[in-house]
Structure formats: structure tokens, C-alpha cells
Amino acid sequence: MNTKLIDFIKQLYGTNEFIPLHAPTFSGNEKKYVAETIDSTFVSSVGEFVTRFENDIAVFTGTAKAVATVNGTAALHTALYMSGVKRGDLVITQSLTFVATCNALYHMGAEPVFVDVSRTSLGLCPIALEEYLENNASLNFDGVCVYTNTKQVIRAVMPMHTFGHPVELDEILSVCKKWNLTLIEDAAESLGSYYKSAHTGTVGDFGALSFNGNKVITTGGGGMVLCKSVESGERTKHVTTTAKVPHPYEFYHDEPGFNYRMPNLNAALGCAQMESLVKFLASKRELAMKYKSFFEDTEFQFVDEPEYGSSNFWLNAVICTDRHSRDELIKTTNQSGIMTRPIWQLMHTLPMYNESKRGDLTNSEFIGQRLVNLPSSPLG
């Protein structure tokens, strides 16, 4: 089976050379736009590409306002700050995620609380969320959701759309409403993914995208905060740009802001990448469907998009029967020059988060031991 898969992947990419997990594609105006910033000298914090890139993303996702940042972690950090997360607060998220999700809330002085994921979406499970809150939380006199034992405020819920597969947002949102919790979406992996007809990252009060080199499109490094209202978008822009009050020459700042603005040089790359996004998404879907039919009637279960939404298929994945078969698959493919990877180690097993509060994590552990990511760059 593993040799058949190796041949299949080499054939897909038409090469015997090393095949990475996800490589960026620069086939449009990337060089031209980047060169324009250099020719104009506006490579840094002033320049037109940032505004253009923000508008492109706002239009594509249908969000009220998008604010570009230096990376996705900074976008998450900003979204948490804008949501009023305070030192000592709790934020509910997944243990099955990339470490940036937890690091962002850690740097707000908040603590993660881990709730299980769904076996279909690989993202936060609304039933597990409701159950966790029923067992551990209560609403105080002011209607604020608190962790019953310690009276710590549970401020927000931050699901992550794993590998681009949308979580069940309606169900999660209704739990959030019942418990007065803010919904922040870690949409770092899901540019081009939709929950029903809504772009991921636009259902919660805030969403965060990443444009790291391995994501669907890249700005080298970069991120974006998706804001549900124009007003919150304007305040987000203000706090990510040192909270400077506009003035021709005076330096007056009205709160402790972040220096998270995306440089114009990176935004230029982003504008060019946006011109290819629809093409990348079509190509990634085509690739995913090829993997899907390859794995039909095998012992490997292909991770398909959930029926209520559409995925960007950022990273294709299969679930192996057990840990041994996972390790075999990873070993044989990598030895043949095909990059495959296990999923991230669960957050509650990392030293800095192993004391964190958590619910039952059966599905996270099941997936954690069996999932393998496959090469997913758009086909040429």
C-alpha cells in the first residue's frame, strides 16, 4: 500500500525529486509588485499595498474590515486583546491545534482550557463545549461566565478550522450566546473555506488569518484580523499601529498599542498572491479529490470536507488504523523523498500547557495518534 501511495504522489507532482508538504507558488505579479515597493522606497510602514491587500481580503471574505498584521500569531493576539481578554481569564480552545493558538492567549496573560474536537471537522466540538460548560461553569450575577471552582472569568471561545475544514459555527455560536462568551475564530489555515455561505473567520466577533510561507497564500510572514464591524475594525487598526492619534507631526498615543502593522513589502507579495487565490483553491480541490478517490476502499480514511461547508483543503490528511501504521507511513514516504508529517503534539502534553484545565479529549487523542498530512501544494 505505502509503495502504491508513493508512486501515486510522485505521479501527481510529475517528479522524482523531493516533494514538500506545502510550497508557495509565485507565478503572477509577485516580482513586479515587490520591485515597485523597492523602486518607490516605500517598503515599510507607509505604502499603498497594505490598504489594497486589506481591501482585497475584506472583499474576498465578505468581512466588514480586515486589518493586516506581521503574522498570524499577532493577528490572534490582537483579536484576543480586542475581545477584552484580561490577565487571569480563561479562553476555551482545542488541544488539537498549532501552538500559536495557545501562545497568543498565553501572552494576554490568559489560560487555555482544552475541549475536545469533532471526529469529522477535526475542530472544536459544540457538544463537548456545551457539556464542559454545563459541568464546570456558571453565570454570575452580572451574567459573566465563570469557572465555578475558581471564579475565573471564561471570556472567549477560540475554535480553529483544522487544515481548512470549517467547524460547526452555528452550534458553537449558539453555545457562546447562551454563556455570554465571545467567539474568536482561528482561521489561520482556512482562507477560502466556508461554513455554509459564510467565509471562515467572519462569523465570530473576530477572526485571524495567517500568510506564513506554508499557508494557501503567503506574504513571507503575515496575518490579518477579520473584524465583524467597521468600528471594531478601525479600533483594531489603531491598536496594531502603536495607537497613534493621527496628527501631521505630533506623537500622541492614547493606549499601549502594538507594533503589528504588516510592512508594505509583504503586502505587495500578498496583493499578487490574491490574484492567484481562486486558481490555487481550484487546484487544491482537484488534488484533494484525487487523494480522496485513491484512498477509497483502503484502510486509510481520507479527511474530507464536512457536508455543511466547503474546505480549502489546505493540508490533505488521512487517518491511519493505528499509531504503528501511521509511523510506517511517515517513515516510508519520507525515505522516498515525499514529505509527510504527523499532526501537532497535543497542546496539553507540552510542558507549558500540561497543567491546563481540560475536558475529555478522547477524539483529540485518537486523531493525534493516527493522522498523517500529505503533500498539498497546488498542482502545477
Ligand SMILES: *Cc1c(COP(=O)(O)O)cnc(C)c1O
Ligand atoms: C499558521 C497558524 C497560525 C499563525 O501562524 P503565524 O506563523 O504566526 O502566521 C495560527 N494558528 C494556526 C492554527 C496556524 O496553523
